[in-house]
Amino acid sequence: MVTHNVIRFSTDTRQQVIDITARVEQALEKSKLADGMVLIFVVGSTGALSTIEFEPGLQQDFPELMQQMIPAEKEYRHNRTWGDGNGHSHLRATLLGPALTVPVVDGRLVLGTWQQIVFLEFDNRPRERRLMLQFIGEASEA
């Protein structure tokens, strides 16, 4: 079976690390997938996906790491072209990547106890975000 779903949400730039695990679980339940995988994909070029232990310390540590590695205020050629000042957003998104695939076994996401699926918002303005979820595998018999 193959079935897709779309997750939508609004973001602002003060909260870069957003836990989407519950939203993916809800979509998984609706999909009736029993065994297989779910591909989560950021439609857009200034956000990314990964997993993290979603606790307040790391929620600040990770954006600080990004700011140190790819500073927002540096002058990128992208900014000269477009004037929207988000060259750093694009570079961070390309580095982290738009796709995450998570295994599904017995109708559940396979994740560690302290491992959450997160959307990483890198843009410098509030955005309406859209994630495509593609479920592939065997459906539950019920």
Added chain:
Amino acid sequence: MVTHNVIRFSTDTRQQVIDITARVEQALEKSKLADGMVLIFVVGSTGALSTIEFEPGLQQDFPELMQQMIPAEKEYRHNRTWGDGNGHSHLRATLLGPALTVPVVDGRLVLGTWQQIVFLEFDNRPRERRLMLQFIGEASEA
């Protein structure tokens, strides 16, 4: 259905960010996949895949970021072992990763308007590149 295809192209080191979206779309059309996903995979250890807004500014910003994070001229142990001077190429490729999976819905890649699939050439000499594309899902009925 499962079907694969191989994309081949030549690269040089002056152009690190290479838009392969049209090539993937052509292979998708040929595959007859309607709904599912395409896994794109770099066969080799000095290139990587991601998505980016493919415009001239970022095409220079991204290689500059790589050079700042993982300088080409630094002395890596790999270079002492092999003498080919591409330790930075391997490290960049491992950091970015060889695989990208993109959802397919209604026979089309699900991508943002300003989001292209790119091959990242990190090697320090021209290469003949080979990408494996693996399509999985439901075929179109036509």
Added chain:
Amino acid sequence: MVTHNVIRFSTDTRQQVIDITARVEQALEKSKLADGMVLIFVVGSTGALSTIEFEPGLQQDFPELMQQMIPAEKEYRHNRTWGDGNGHSHLRATLLGPALTVPVVDGRLVLGTWQQIVFLEFDNRPRERRLMLQFIGEASEA
């Protein structure tokens, strides 16, 4: 067909780059998958997956790169919260990502000659590691 398998192994922190290619090949053979893909996923938030040319130089270069980009001794907010001193481990794992998908054609992993699948151990203490392998595609007819 969809079938999963679990790979388990012990790690210590002196060896960060661990070649798991042979373990994945063994699980692939057992799975009877002929064409499709294998999703490899780190269950946990302080390890990651990628590919690399698994030679002694890069086995040291890569951990040195991580230490330069995300130093272990820096004071992260995560460390103040939990006191386990592994904030750097979490950040490195989120940056690299927990998932790797590798194409399978004719019952074999599609990899370059000098390209191995590696588990990246980022934690600061020995761990019992668990990787979920999810195989999807067409079974061999035999």
